[in-house]
Amino acid sequence: MSTHIAAKAGEIAEAVLLPGDPMRAKWIAETFLEDTYCYNEVRGMLGFTGTYKGKRVSVQGTGMGIPSALIYCHELINDYGVKKLIRVGSAGSYQPDIKLYDIVIAMAASSTSGINNSRFINADYSPTADFELFYKAATYAKKANIPIKAGNVLSADEFYEDDPEAYKQWANFGVLCVEMEAAGLYTVAAKHQVQALAILTISDSLVTKAQTSAKQREQTFSTMIEIALNTL
Template identity: 55%
Template sequence: MSTPHISAAKGDIADTVLLPGDPLRAKWIAETFLEDARCYTEVRNMFGYTGTYKGQRVSVQGTGMGQPSAAIYTHELLDYYEVKNVIRVGSAGAVHNSIELRDVVAGIGATTNSSMNRIRFENVVDFAPVADYSLLKAADQAAEARGINLRVGQLYSSDTFYTDAPEVEKRLSDYGILAIEMEAAAIYTLAAKFQARALAICTISDHILQGTALSAQERQESFSEMMEIALDSAVS
């Protein structure tokens, strides 16, 4: 069994899958955190691996950047491979002054400027994509156990990486949005459709309002904290 974008057989993929956007980050996660990791797909160089963490099977699948790409992989994982839990792990840009560089943020919900859900619901309703509470609770407990200050709040899933609308970003902050990323809303929506569980955990790699950013070394160290929270949540 395979799909147009994932060349895995039935049973190759675990019930819980981590979803980084960058396929090379998927490779790094598998090599760094999983035992006996095996690559199950290389279609379009979008790598997927399955291994074990603390004795339990976990997969990691690259999704590419943006909601359309993330939706393709999430849909195929949930529909064809019957995955039960998906956890996005990636970077985000802070738009709230209570958030600092290197903070780890979990999205309780995901506001978006994407038209994907408007099309899905024929412009009748604005669907509100939200995280699964049990995964969010597990992430919060995992962070507390490791002494990591996990920030929980609203994310903003944008269809544009480069923007000339700083007034909009300031308004997002005024309404309590913590950070901008590009995939969570689509992942949360598809999890709802397929009755699966979803959560997005992001590391703050840059601060949009303050104009600051992490170095390459700081990104690697902070991503490790995010991964520990995500993996502990995956096997809890």
């Protein structure tokens, strides 16, 4: 048992899906996994373990933002021996050709967070995906005829920015979309030498202003989950 996760030793699998929303964790467990049980309810951040095609998989909510996500990632890795972590989350499109429900796999994660400033003084650390997980995800998507986009994403500290046009600078440098956790996940995974990947579904567009509902974000992103589970 760790500070924020109440699981006993052996209750969490070595491979974990990480949705930000704990209710999405519940939906994933109930929809995709067999023989599931809930191992965590601390602070309402639900965690479940079950099996997918005979393989043990866990699903742990992380909350929103890098600080919250890092708490759970750190404890999963250091207290429970997790080796593979895949974030499955929503993102806002920065590009006109990336539409609602499109799948984006984060090869790298830029950030407005100061998470690495104290580690790398006067330098920029570039958190990247694990190549093996990235390759498996892209290969599965191709075989399953699932279109994906892959590239640099932005992990932002602020959901509501003062300047609604600020995204355009990132877009001009090829950043595909914005979310709030991938850079933290990739950094902590690199630090502890485990594997990490972020697979994202576009829930809204800063270009067209189109958006999905809260219920849709919770329960209709099944393609992303399919890719993630088959990657693991």
